[in-house]
Amino acid sequence: MTAPLLDVRDLHVEFRTREGVARAVNGVDLRLHPGETLAVLGESGCGKSVTAQAIMGILDTPPAHVTGGQVLYQGVDLLRLPENERRKVRANRIAMIFQDALSALNPVYTVGFQLAELFRVHRGTSRGDAKRRAVELLDMVHIPDAKRRVKDYPHQFSGGMRQRVMIAMALALDPEVLIADEPTTALDVTVQAQIMRLLAELQRERNMGLMLITHDMGVVADVADRIAVMYAGKVVEEAPVYDIYARPAHAYTKALLESIPRLDHKGRALNVIRGLPPALTDVPRGCAFHPRCAYAREICRQETPPAYQIAPQRIASCHFVREVLGV
């Protein structure tokens, strides 16, 4: 396998608030290769968005502090770069799109202005050229009548079109890595599929690494090459997409898969994971999932499970990997 584009090692992020310290990310390891789609899957509050924002370096400090680890982009640790160097990485090398494109776009500027701004600030392009590039970008994401729509404001676009604008903005400077933070959550299902197809198409054309953050198992199955499942600020299982659906190796992943509604289970009670994810100010000792886990035994309450390499490219942090796998 080629060297990873993006290599996140043992990343720690905490939020220092008056109510206490919330450990949102507790040692995340992730790798992303060119042309690959890595899905980062997890419930709300598991630290997946914080991980993404830490990679981008756009966390609000304070309250958020990156307290440890490395974010290697082509071998360079972004966390050690001075801010003005790091700024050049954003949008140029690593770009990001957000969940709700309506609030993520500035309401008082035209989309043309917000697209052209990238060329003007990063490339020093002239006003006219930047505007032309903005139209090309809207064309690229298949927005009809781009020449006219470039003068419109975000609220004049439909939800799907707005997310296309976001994508155009993220890809303006040809980044090698795109982080998509729940890009389709705010959209209805048919539009979701269109946006995912567009992302896949653009990724293929550019051989871009795509990190797709989501809680939607359906979206993951369609587009991801690999999956990293996060729980309480940690990656608990990592595997190629087919393997994880066929044979999950972590009790949490297994419970997640079993909680997907299925047509052939019509009439039966839906499986749910009992309880709530832990508060990040008070993550349980041992395996963070043990209070909700059907496999939990004494060791889970005492010892943090190590990351077991169970196959090439497959890692799971569970004391009872064998039992979960059923071997």
Next chain:
Amino acid sequence: MFRFIVRRLLQMVVTFFGATFVVYALMFAYVDDPYQALVGDRPITDAQRAALDARFHLDDGFFQQYWHYIRGLLTGDLGETITGRSIGDLLAQAWPVTIRLALLSIVIAAVVAVGAGVLSGIRRGGAFDTVTLVLTLIVLAMPIVVLAPLAQLVLGIQLGWFPPTAGRDAGLYELLLPALVLGSLVIATELRVTRTSVAENLRADYVRTARAKGLAPKRVIGVHVLRNSLIPVITLIGVDIGVLMSGAIVTEGVFNIPGVGFNLFRGIRAEDGPLVVGFVSVLIIVFLVINLIVDLVYAALDPRIRYE
């Protein structure tokens, strides 16, 4: 945009007639015996009363009087005060100095409030924010009847930095001290609103996007946050211009500036109906025009309003 302006202008006409009617009715009800107010303690003969009645239509009914007034207004004739001076002339003397004073003080207030508000909004809880919080509280707590004479005494007389009074033809320098005092009426609120608005916008999603675009903090704040944050502040500044033009009674009194507030106060005391109604009518027009300008600026700043 054109239709927006036309609609606003039509609204202004309706508001103008409604507001002048209310003011006229209130003044009609308030004035008890203007003749006595005019002559003081001396007795007044029936012949004199009759002459005054004829001159000011005071024996007519309310609606007839209102009609006379509106007709005069539409032909540009504001009538005379009960002491026989042309209201048009009085207005022409009072307005220029009041407008200069109000504009100077709103410019000072807005520049200081927006500047300091943005800074303290960016670093909430920092030293600068805390100091401005305390200062604005002091200014807010200080009534203008205290602040105006105090400023005049200390800065005008004892230290001699500013001229202690300003007359009718006062220049910008003479008006600086009264403008500062007057501006203190509005500066605190404008500052707090700017601060809150900036702090709120800094947490907005589009700011995160702007940072993800690799923009420098200067540009994120100066281009993205500022324009969004100023929308509520602009509205407030617009309202404040009106407040400053009409509310300068104490300041104009202390600094001896014969402006609008000064005349209005005198008119109310003397039960001079025509004077009060004349000045208030012009104030209403000023308020309406300023509000129209504010709405236009508002629409220019926030595209979401234009297309509603």
